[in-house]
Amino acid sequence: MKFKYTMLDKVPFLNRLDTKFSKEKFSVGLDIGTSQVKLVKLKFSPDGAIGLCSFGIEPGALDLGPVIKKITEGEDVNRVNISVSAPYAIIRYVNFPRMEKGELDQALKFEAQKYIPFAISEVNLDSFILKSDLPDNKMLVLVAAVKKEFLSQRLKIMDDAGLKVNVVDIDSLALVNAFNFNYGEDGNLKDKTIALLNIGAAYSNLNILDSGIPRLSRDIQIAGNHFTKHLSDSLALDFKSAEELKLKPDASVADKINKATEAVLANISREVRVSFDYYESQNASSVVKIFLSGGGSQLSSFKDILANLLDIEVEYWDPLLKINTLGVADADKIKAVSKQMAIATGLALRG
Secondary structure, three states, rough: OOOOOEEOOOOOOOOOOOOOOOOEEEEEEEEEEEEEEEEEEEOOOOOOOOOEEEEEEEOOOOOOHHHHHHOOOOOOOOOEEEEEEEOOOOEEEEEEEEEOOHHHHHHHHHHHHHOOOOOOHHEEEEEEEEEEEEEEEEEEEEEEEEHHHHHHHHHHHHHHHHOEEEEEEEHHHHHHHHHHHOHHHHHHHHEEEEEEEEEOOOOEEEEEEEEEEEEEEEEOOOOHHHHHHHHHHHHEEEEEHHHHHOOOOOHHHHHHHHHHHHHHHHHHHHHHHHHHHHHHOOOOOOOOOEEEHHHHHOOOOOHHHHHHHHHOOEEOOOOOOEOOOOOOHHHHHHHHHHOOOHHHHHHHHOO
């Protein structure tokens, strides 16, 4: 099939989001994760304001169709933005000889195999020029690839649910989009190199941004399920009971929960440090701060333990910081789960 859905042709993390319309517009981001499906519906007002209309979280399932129908039921939506991630998608940052976008599209067909660990015939490719003024007549290009077979399956699920797909993104880029929308004009981050670490259920997404531009993206195969498994082994609990205990800690086993957290975080921190060292060996800047998101990052002491292990400042960020949430039903719940909604929000912001 021909890949007709946009990935990188319009990249809000590089271009100021145009939100001024003659009438209200609505956009829905659907984050289909390993353990949960999350929905964020945004309203774009004529005056440029962006408001949260509704949100939803449903447990995932092998049969995604009923879950998609349930979470979109009553939302008056027929088009959604979705994303994909490892192991079905990959991002690379490559220095190419300086050329125009049209020339790059042609060159990519022949050059991408050097950087993509999939057969080119099996993927949809896309690219975006991040910096066109590198030394030695070079430019920095973001190259993205998504497995065709997986994408076709995902699009069929959407179609069977009565939904059309407007944008196909990659989880890491959706995270960058949401972060830069909310924090892109923060003077404290100007000209700084920071990292976004999103802890999902099966994978953690790591992105390094230099002055708001992504320079490294990586999916780490250590995430929330690993905390649950370690807790399950430590306390001789089944996985479901360990997951419940992880989400609602019992003070009587607080020490064991902390030890389980520390053991898994030690593994995550090693992977993060390897990525930082690689980035810093290739560039003049160093990562000065980590911003956390994702349901798996909400464990007690997670932030402090990670900061101590990496000897770097760590803080949570709010994907809805600059989005108006007044008037949204269950305001307390959205505040409690907002850190889990980063990918869905970034997708909805694609418009």
